[in-house]
Amino acid sequence: MKIAVASGKGGTGKTTVSTNLAKLIEKEYEKKEDHRVWFLDCDVEEPNAHLFLKPSFTASKPVLVKVPQIDLEKCDYCARCSEVCAFNALAVLKEKIIFFEHMCHSCGSCTYFCPQEAIKEVSREVGVVQEGFCDDMGFAHGILNVGEAISPPVIDEVKSYQDWARVTIIDVPPGTSCPVIAALKDIDFCLLVTEPTPFGLNDMGLLVDLLRSLNIPFAVVINRSDLGNEKVEMFCREEKIPVFLKIPFDKEIARISAEGGSLVEEVPWVRDSFSDLWSKIKEMLGLWV
Amino acid sequence: MTKLMITSTGEELDSLVEIRFGRAPYFIFCNVESGEQECVPNPGKDASGGAGVKAAQFLVDKGVEVLITGKVGPHAESALKETGIKVYGADSSMRVKEALDNFSQGNLKQIL
Known part of the structure; x- marks a missing residue:
């Protein structure tokens, strides 16, 4: 089961949702089987999930692309x-x-x-992929070299880990362009994290169009749900898009996140909300897991 | 004989100068001695990337010696530097005709 967490707009809380969902699922599977959850951070221009999951890295490999060399x-x-x-x-x-x-x-x-x-192809390094583990969870992320403009080759390399585990959570870069499409490739479900602001609504609309044309089932998480206006919820109602979770603007959440802490482990009501979110995802997909 | 090219917002000599090089809608070619003029739509205007490189390539293929535009991006700059094409700066308030007059009177500043 491959679940992507995407947002359209940057800074809505994608990584907060993806890392906490991954931790919750890992806890649920604990002691049942090793490494049943993998986390892939495909936001290779600024990967940050490692700050919350704190993996120990065990391997690193360069990402190479072919470029012409002219004789x-x-x-x-x-x-x-x-x-x-x-x-x-x-x-x-x-x-x-x-x-x-x-x-x-x-x-x-x-x-x-x-x-x-007169032209032959030679390799050029554009980034690296690192893999490791955080407790029983597998972890991989890509890092695009500074100054590079094209991230999909690095994302493709991170995505090569996506079929290893029973459940894979994929952190998708913001936006709706090539890197997002690369990160959404061959997934089963997408959680769309948005915020109730005009920017959140606009960029969510773009991502909804994209997910529909890719035939990917999706549901919405509204972060900072008690700020802004009602338009995101109205949009979801009109478009018949399920809202699976609303996270209020909360000082405790902000403090723990700023410390790189784990919300599902430290805040009982957040754990309950994420548990409910996970049940809804499983129910929507008719899951056995 | 000097072959000159100006980036333009429109097809006429009364059009305003376009200050972007690679993304300019039109290129107006002028032969300073014969007075001949020709307006060509920029073939690389809507390129997803590398519009400036494509425009520099186009200028070389056309045998242009002097370019009048507002600003040249970094890729186009490194390409143009290799070509020996001289680049003079104009601003967006100038019409193409005024830019040409200013150039022949030596009032435009060479930027590359």
Whole structure:
């Protein structure tokens, strides 16, 4: 069972929800079987779930992408590579070729179409994936190197862990663009964390459209539910989207989160709410777990 | 013979100068000596990325020697530096015609 936690808008509480849900499920499965829950932090531009789950890392591997290397002995500056590059990563300016490596999507078109066969593909490191454990829970996250623009290769590498466990919780980056689509690939369910503000509503609407076109079942968590206005709830009612959990704006939650603490372990009423959330997810998916 | 190109918001010489290079809607080409002009829509205007690189490539292919625009992004800048194309700065309040006049009178500042 692969459950993603996404938000559209940044800063709504995705990581709070995903890490606490993972802890709750892990507690439920404790002593039944080893490593039944895995947590994958796909927010590779700013991974932060490790601050709450505090894993011990056991392995780290680089993420490599293919980029063109041009043999200037063979190149006749015909500019075919620049023409076929959909991302404008290559410029052939008179007798000079400039390659913008951060714009390259590793599609291989330049290598394939070069009439002189002057291009070969070489590897370039764009980030790392680290894996480890927090008690009985498996943990992996990706870190995109500073200055890199394209995160999906790192996310894909983190996603390669998603079929290992009975339950996998995936922390999705904010937004609705390529990194989000990479993180949502082949999942069973998505929790959409939003807040009752105009920004929360707008970005949630974009994500709802995306999830519907990807045919992913989803439900909503409204964080800081007693602030802002009623429009998020009205939207959910009109669109027949289930609201599975409302988390009030609470000083204790803020304090424990700021200390990197675990809400489901330290606050009984939060544990009860997350337990209820987990039951609703299982019920919606007709789950046996 | 100087082949010159100005980034423009519209197709006319009365149009305002577009201050973005890679995302400019139109490129207006002028041959300073013969007075010939041609307006071409920017083929890379809606590129998802690398619009400036594509525009620099386009200028080289067209044999442009002088570019008048507002601001050049970092990728386009490194590409243009390799081409020997001279870049002069204009601002968004100028019409294309005024920018041309200012250039021939030597009133525009070279930015690259």
